[in-house]
Amino acid sequence: xxxxxxxxxxxxxxxxxxxxxxxxxxxxxxxxxxxxxxxxxxxxxxxxxxxxxxxxxxxxxxxxxxxxxxxxxxxxxxxxxxxxxxxxxxxxxxxxxxxxxxxxxxxxxxxxxxxxxxxxxxxxxxxxxxxxxxxxxxxxxxxxxxxxxxxxxxxxxxxxxxxxxxxxxxxxxxxxxxxxxxxxxxxxxxxxxxxxxxxxxxxxxxxxxxxxxxxxxxxxxxxxxxxxxxxxxxxxxxxxxxxxxxxxxxxxxxxxxxxxxxxxxxxxxxxxxxxxxxxxxxxxxxxxxxxxxxxxxxxxxxxxxxxxxxxxxxxxxxxxxxxxx
Ligand SMILES: C[S@@+](CC[C@H](N)C(=O)[O-])C[C@H]1O[C@@H](n2cnc3c(N)ncnc32)[C@H](O)[C@@H]1O
Numbered sequence: 001x002x003x004x005x006x007x008x009x010x011x012x013x014x015x016x017x018x019x020x021x022x023x024x025x026x027x028x029x030x031x032x033x034x035x036x037x038x039x040x041x042x043x044x045x046x047x048x049x050x051x052x053x054x055x056x057x058x059x060x061x062x063x064x065x066x067x068x069x070x071x072x073x074x075x076x077x078x079x080x081x082x083x084x085x086x087x088x089x090x091x092x093x094x095x096x097x098x099x100x101x102x103x104x105x106x107x108x109x110x111x112x113x114x115x116x117x118x119x120x121x122x123x124x125x126x127x128x129x130x131x132x133x134x135x136x137x138x139x140x141x142x143x144x145x146x147x148x149x150x151x152x153x154x155x156x157x158x159x160x161x162x163x164x165x166x167x168x169x170x171x172x173x174x175x176x177x178x179x180x181x182x183x184x185x186x187x188x189x190x191x192x193x194x195x196x197x198x199x200x201x202x203x204x205x206x207x208x209x210x211x212x213x214x215x216x217x218x219x220x221x222x223x224x225x226x227x228x229x230x231x232x233x234x235x236x237x238x239x240x241x242x243x244x245x246x247x248x249x250x251x252x253x254x255x256x257x258x259x260x261x262x263x264x265x266x267x268x269x270x271x272x273x274x275x276x277x278x279x280x281x282x283x284x285x286x287x288x289x290x291x292x293x294x295x296x297x298x299x300x301x302x303x304x305x306x307x308x309x310x311x312x313x314x315x316x317x318x319x320x321x322x323x324x325x
Pocket of ligand 1: 018019020021047048049050051052053054070071072073076093094096116117118120121143233
């Protein structure tokens with residue numbers, strides 16, 4: 001066990017490489033108490049990033065507790081080498097493969113799972129990753145750089161209708177039609193291979209300006225979500241987590257835009273309802289019990305956190321607890 005304190009966890013989380021969003025709130029939500037059996041339990045940080053949440057979880061975990069961390073980004077996996085702790089295991093996998101990853105780690109159930117969705121600051125800040133319209137670089141945008149096609153490859157082959165749908169549905173972009181048309185016209189003159197090219201094409205196609213928002217924001221978000229199949233991975237992970245959580249175990253999810261938050265909200269609400277397909281003459285205790293209990297209201301970052309880290313401004317944390325049902 002390392003002598004890593006909460007102060008260290010906060011310091012690492014605040015390093016300019018990645019500022020962990022809702023650090024205390026999300027780890028508090030897992031309800032790991034040093035004085036309880038829960039501290040000896042098994043936890044999952046399914047989106048390791050640079051390990052801000054993982055470090056605080058380890059700080060609260062008892063000597064026999066375990067933390068399994070996942071990330072689909074090989075750079076995040078490499079960053080985890082900095083954690084030298086026998087209770088900690090890092091796995092290169094998507095959280096949609098959680099059940100298999102835990103099985104291979106010898107775990108049948110867990111006491112808490114944290115998902116901190118989206119991209120990390122190191123991914124956004126490294127021009128070579130191709131996520132940012134602010135930094136010119138190759139148009140890559142893959143979270144898992146070990147597989148899959150890049151954004152440049154996809155934009156080179158996708159039909160105009162496909163691009164329009166992706167930009168409209170995942171970017172909630174009003175000018176999806178104009179953007180798709182402009183991309184297809186541009187690629188006839190030559191391949192679109194850099195973030196700067198894409199940002200310029202989109203900037204020229206979007207006719208109005210949203211306050212404090214680059215016109216390329218929605219398109220970059222859309223292509224990233226599509227390329228990494230982010231909503232599909234989330235939808236696949238949530239039912240697995242429900243099966244893996246032990247009674248009293250907590251699920252905490254931080255999401256950054258309405259599409260993923262909607263999936264989380266609907267999943268939690270459905271699992272927290274004891275739905276009966278038809279009305280049967282049963283007493284209350286005979287009714288099927290809900291499998292999740294919602295914990296508190298959605299949590300948003302404080303004004304101070306948003307001032308210190310503007311990337312936190314769209315974060316929402318939702319928490320639910322596994323019942324015994
Ligand atoms: C917002 S960051 C997490 C930051 C982390 N909580 C910290 O404190 O450093 C999101 C991370 O989740 C990873 N990620 C996104 N989708 C994933 C998926 N389906 N499976 C595993 N990791 C994923 C990204 O690669 C990124 O490193």
